[in-house]
Amino acid sequence: MEITIAYEEEIPVLTMIGRFDAGGALAFDKTALTVEGKIPFWVLDLSQVSFLSSIGLRSLITLEKNLKSREGGIILTGVTPLVLELLQVSSLDGLLRRTATRKQSIALAVASTSSGPAVEHEVAGCRLRIYRLPKSASSVEGWDGSAAGESNAQRLQQIGLEDLGFAFGIGLFGEISDPDQRIPEAFVSTPFFAGVRLAEADGVSDFITRGVSESVPVQVARALGIGGTPSHVVEVNGPLPFRLLDLLDGLFPIATRQGAPPPILGFVVMGESPAAGGGILATGLAVEPVAAAPLDQARHLQNCAGQIPLPSGRLAMGGAVTLSPGEPVSAGVALSDAVQARASLDTLQRVVGLAEIGLLSQAVIWLFLPDSVNSGAEKLLQVTHDGPGEWRAEWDIIARRLYSDCRSVNLTPLHGGFMSKTFRAVAYDRDGRRTLPTVVKIGPNALTAREEQANRQYVARFILNNGTTLLGGAQAGEWAGLRYNFLGVNGPESRLVWLREHYLSRPVPEVLGLFEKLISRVLKPWYAQPKWEQVCLYHDHTPLRLFPTLIETAEKVLGVSADVPSFDCPELGLELPNPFHFLKHEYPKRAAQSRLWYTTICHGDLNMQNVLVDERDNLYVIDFSETAPRNAASDFARLEPILKFEMTRLETDEDLRQLLEFEVGLTSVTRLSDPPPLHYRGDDPRVARAHAVITYLRRCADTVTLFEQDLIPYWLALLEWTYSVVCYTQLSFRQKRYAACSAALICRSIRQLEGAP
Numbered sequence: 001m002e003i004t005i006a007y008e009e010e011i012p013v014l015t016m017i018g019r020f021d022a023g024g025a026l027a028f029d030k031t032a033l034t035v036e037g038k039i040p041f042w043v044l045d046l047s048q049v050s051f052l053s054s055i056g057l058r059s060l061i062t063l064e065k066n067l068k069s070r071e072g073g074i075i076l077t078g079v080t081p082l083v084l085e086l087l088q089v090s091s092l093d094g095l096l097r098r099t100a101t102r103k104q105s106i107a108l109a110v111a112s113t114s115s116g117p118a119v120e121h122e123v124a125g126c127r128l129r130i131y132r133l134p135k136s137a138s139s140v141e142g143w144d145g146s147a148a149g150e151s152n153a154q155r156l157q158q159i160g161l162e163d164l165g166f167a168f169g170i171g172l173f174g175e176i177s178d179p180d181q182r183i184p185e186a187f188v189s190t191p192f193f194a195g196v197r198l199a200e201a202d203g204v205s206d207f208i209t210r211g212v213s214e215s216v217p218v219q220v221a222r223a224l225g226i227g228g229t230p231s232h233v234v235e236v237n238g239p240l241p242f243r244l245l246d247l248l249d250g251l252f253p254i255a256t257r258q259g260a261p262p263p264i265l266g267f268v269v270m271g272e273s274p275a276a277g278g279g280i281l282a283t284g285l286a287v288e289p290v291a292a293a294p295l296d297q298a299r300h301l302q303n304c305a306g307q308i309p310l311p312s313g314r315l316a317m318g319g320a321v322t323l324s325p326g327e328p329v330s331a332g333v334a335l336s337d338a339v340q341a342r343a344s345l346d347t348l349q350r351v352v353g354l355a356e357i358g359l360l361s362q363a364v365i366w367l368f369l370p371d372s373v374n375s376g377a378e379k380l381l382q383v384t385h386d387g388p389g390e391w392r393a394e395w396d397i398i399a400r401r402l403y404s405d406c407r408s409v410n411l412t413p414l415h416g417g418f419m420s421k422t423f424r425a426v427a428y429d430r431d432g433r434r435t436l437p438t439v440v441k442i443g444p445n446a447l448t449a450r451e452e453q454a455n456r457q458y459v460a461r462f463i464l465n466n467g468t469t470l471l472g473g474a475q476a477g478e479w480a481g482l483r484y485n486f487l488g489v490n491g492p493e494s495r496l497v498w499l500r501e502h503y504l505s506r507p508v509p510e511v512l513g514l515f516e517k518l519i520s521r522v523l524k525p526w527y528a529q530p531k532w533e534q535v536c537l538y539h540d541h542t543p544l545r546l547f548p549t550l551i552e553t554a555e556k557v558l559g560v561s562a563d564v565p566s567f568d569c570p571e572l573g574l575e576l577p578n579p580f581h582f583l584k585h586e587y588p589k590r591a592a593q594s595r596l597w598y599t600t601i602c603h604g605d606l607n608m609q610n611v612l613v614d615e616r617d618n619l620y621v622i623d624f625s626e627t628a629p630r631n632a633a634s635d636f637a638r639l640e641p642i643l644k645f646e647m648t649r650l651e652t653d654e655d656l657r658q659l660l661e662f663e664v665g666l667t668s669v670t671r672l673s674d675p676p677p678l679h680y681r682g683d684d685p686r687v688a689r690a691h692a693v694i695t696y697l698r699r700c701a702d703t704v705t706l707f708e709q710d711l712i713p714y715w716l717a718l719l720e721w722t723y724s725v726v727c728y729t730q731l732s733f734r735q736k737r738y739a740a741c742s743a744a745l746i747c748r749s750i751r752q753l754e755g756a757p
Contacts, residue, residue, distance in 0.1 A: 001049075003031045010037060011109040013102070015045040020056035028059050040072020041109035045102055047078025047472075050460060052086050064096060071332050073097060077105040081473060082456060097337055100162065101405055107229055108336060110134060123250030126242045129235040130254060131331060138228030138368040140264060140285065141376035143169065143220050156184070156219040158393060160400070161210050163380060164189045166268050166283040168319035169223025172196055173208055174216050184221040188283065188319035188351055190268075191336065192343035194218055195321050197351035205321075205351040209343055217397070217476075224285060224317070225376060226266040230366040231255065235331040236271070241359035244269060248286045249312045255367045262369045263288045267318075270329045270338055271363030278325045278349065280357055281342065284318015286310065308355055320357050322349040328362050335366045382408040385423070389413055395421075395442055398481035401474030402440060403427050411440060414498065414612070419443055422610075422622065424496055425483070437496065438471065439484045439612070441622060448473070448480035451625035455482075458601050458627045462525040484622060495615055500608035503647065508692050514619070515693060518611060519700050522619050523603070523635075527704045530598040530632050537597070538590040540630060541716045543583070543723040554580050554726045557733070558740055567744045571657045572664065577751060579743035583723060597713050598632040598705045606635040607642050633672075633701040637717035640697060643690040644742070645725050649682075650734045658682035660741050666694065667745040670753065671709040672702045712753055715746050722746065 001024030002017040012035045018024060035042065042063070046052075060074065067073045076098035079087070087096065099105045121128040143159065156171075170184040173196055187196040195207045208216050232255050236247065252261040269282040308316045324347050329338045342348075381400045385391050403409045407430050411423035420443030427435045441451070455470050469485040499518075503511050519527065543550055551562045560567065562580040569576050603610075604626025612620040644663070649655055658681050665679030676698070678691045701714055725731060725739035 001027050003027060005035060008106050009110055010039055011041060011043055011106050012037060012039060013043040013045060017048040019051040020049050021051060021053040022055045025055045025059040032063055040067050040070035041075060043075050043077060043105040043109055045078050046076055046083055049083055052083045057090055075105045075109055077102045121254055124242060124246040125240060127237050131233045133231055136229045136231035138226060138266060138370045139372045139374050140370045141225040141227045141374055143223040143376040156221055158217045159220050161189060161194055162191050165191050165225050165227055167223045167225030168284060169220060171218055171220040173206060173218060186319060186351060188321055190339050192340045193348060195348060195351040207345055207348045226368050230335060231369045232367040233331045234365040234367060236363040238361060241361050243359060244357055245316060248316055249310045249314060255369060264370050266368030266370055268335060268366045269363055271360040272328050273358045274361050275358040276322055279323035280320055281323060282318060282320035282354060282357060284316060284354060286314055286316045288314055316354060318354050320352050320354060322352060323347050324349060329364050331364050381406060385411045387413045394476040394479045397476035398442060398474045398479060402472055402481055402483040419447055439622060440481055442479055442481040445475060445478055445480045447625050448482060452482060454624040454627035459624055496612045498609045499611040499613055502613055503608055508689050512692060512696055515696060518619050522621060526601040530600050530704055530706060532596060533599055534594045535597045535599060535631060536594045537713055537716045538587050538593060541720040542587055543720045547724055547727045550723060550727055551580055551584055557726060557736060569741050569744060571660050576744035577747040579747045582747045599629050600632040600704060602630045602634045603627055606638050631713050631717050632704045633714045634717045636697040636701040637714050638721055640694050640718055641721045641725060643693055645735050645739050647690055648686050649684040650738060656734050656738060659738055662687055663742050663745055667749045672711050672714055673709060712750055715750055719743055719746055
């Protein structure tokens with residue numbers, strides 16, 4: 001494992017690349033001894049860690065304990081789903097701090113580092129110990145989508161917990177089919193949970209935590225929040241129980257800015273309430289009357305949580321959540337850690353107003369000195385999308401999470417994909433600089449999870465191609481997205497297009513050159529390592545796995561019954577084996593049959609609309625949801641049906657007859673090494689193009705299988721995607737008829753190779 005050390009704002013940042021196994025842990029422990037400085041909080045960037053073992057976990061825990069003895073700790077960033085799963089299984093997810101981005105981790109480390117000794121004060125009969133935090137910066141954030149005359153449906157805004165942060169206002173949870181029938185209610189949020197007070201349920205509260213919030217959104221009507229880092233931590237003790245509101249006035253002269261009380265004071269409080277038999281978490285603002293005007297521009301201060309007059313004439317507003325009994329928090333704990341430790345559905349009880357908070361026996365208050373009042377929408381990533389097709393609200397959330405390090409991103413659809421959508425992304429960073437192009441893939445959760453796992457297991461470890469670098473993932477509702485890096489593209493103005501466009505427009509020698517580069521250079525680490533082992537070809541290549549209703553569809557669309565053994569092909573004047581009878585009756589009989597054959601890692605769905613090409617003919621492969629070890633001929637056989645059924649002219653019955661003659665030539669060979677003859681009487685130049693590429697692909701299949709001559713494994717891989725054409729709704733009847741006749745000819749070849757009459 002490679003480890004680099006950098007110092008950002010005096011915070012040690014350790015970036016790790018590789019496997020955090022026994023060897024990686026040894027290197028990590030040695031590197032940790034060389035870190036300089038007295039800052040007790042370290043940032044560990046794990047975004048490029050591909051594996052974390054139990055020994056690696058032990059090294060992290062050891063460092064956490066060492067830093068904790070200095071009132072510090074480690075802060076993880078870039079935690080991949082695989083590493084996060086290991087942390088969760090080991091019950092370390094709640095122990096170790098983590099943030100989404102490197103910038104957030106550094107800000108948290110800076111905010112968590114106390115500078116100087118505590119200063120003691122007495123306010124409202126309470127003893128206060130105040131710690132000033134270095135390099136604090138904060139702002140008030142207003143969230144308001146309403147305008148005069150708009151309905152609830154028009155003004156509700158879907159906002160994530162991380163964006164809302166510490167906020168209070170009016171909102172509700174979940175998707176809304178008829179927003180006008182749902183009245184938003186008082187809510188309180190933190191980066192780790194949010195709670196809504198349900199008026200129709202007599203004040204009973206509903207809560208979501210950060211994990212759940214990815215599928216149950218927060219719909220915000222109006223809210224005020226605090227963004228940034230606190231300036232002070234205040235530890236409050238009796239000797240007698242006290243009211244939070246009594247303290248707020250006294251905190252203004254203590255939390256001075258340049259010697260003068262601030263006009264606005266933000267606060268987050270965690271304390272213990274003997275009367276309530278548990279704890280309290282509150283967040284809000286205390287403001288000078290002159291500062292209320294800019295906050296009230298959106299006409300919603302009263303509606304957010306009400307304004308409570310303080311003895312000095314200042315105003316307090318906010319919300320709170322009651323908590324089940326727990327260990328009192330100490331001033332030495334970072335705000336995020338203190339809140340996250342209590343952010344569970346077992347701990348969260350009720351949403352209440354500030355005035356409803358009872359007497360407290362102890363509290364820790366994090367104070368914020370906002371220097372501006374901003375629209376919360378300003379910090380949200382600006383997502384735009386071009387081109388035709390649907391766009392879902394969940395995809396907006398996914399894009400914001402994938403590009404949380406950017407200020408804006410524009411997504412343009414790249415046509416292709418069966419169950420997922422692919423977009424070319426152009427993004428700008430926080431300073432307005434255009435970043436290198438990336439590609440985003442959005443699809444159903446299960447499919448995307450499969451692709452991410454396959455990418456990490458079979459792609460990142462083998463394929464030396466920048467287009468396969470996975471930068472991150474995000475999920476919202478039933479959808480998930482992946483962000484791929486295209487660092488090798490020639491600058492921000494590069495044009496990414498599918499391999500399909502090059503196939504259709506360029507001379508055959510250049511097209512063959514692209515396929516040669518794809519197979520012999522990009523994917524060579526897979527194909528150059530075949531393994532001789534037992535395989536069940538009929539089980540592995542059944543098209544019914546992806547298309548379970550294929551047999552019924554064939555009868556409905558083509559009028560071909562799977563219970564009839566023969567197939568009439570008048571276009572050729574032949575009676576052939578019925579391919580659907582073969583699929584229905586022979587595949588199940590042979591599913592358990594195994595034989596020795598070569599396997600390699602295969603893409604699994606290699607086609608010309610998941611290979612991208614830039615203007616320098618660099619190739620980038622995406623869509624790895626089906627990637628796994630399988631029949632070594634699979635990827636080559638997968639491409640052949642696309643070239644025949646989708647890339648040739650098929651407008652008339654005569655076109656069909658001529659293409660079937662072409663098909664007879666392709667299926668006339670008896671060995672994998674035999675070049676198929678070109679039998680074609682028509683004038684479509686794309687047929688000769690398809691023949692040239694198919695001949696090359698079969699030669700590659702012969703090479704990858706170390707010149708084994710048996711054609712049946714190739715035929716079965718080819719049949720899997722030939723059968724499937726019947727279910728493609730975008731293809732014509734003639735294309736489906738062509739595929740059915742092709743399948744019949746392949747079945748005839750299989751029977752002949754097996755010695756059947």
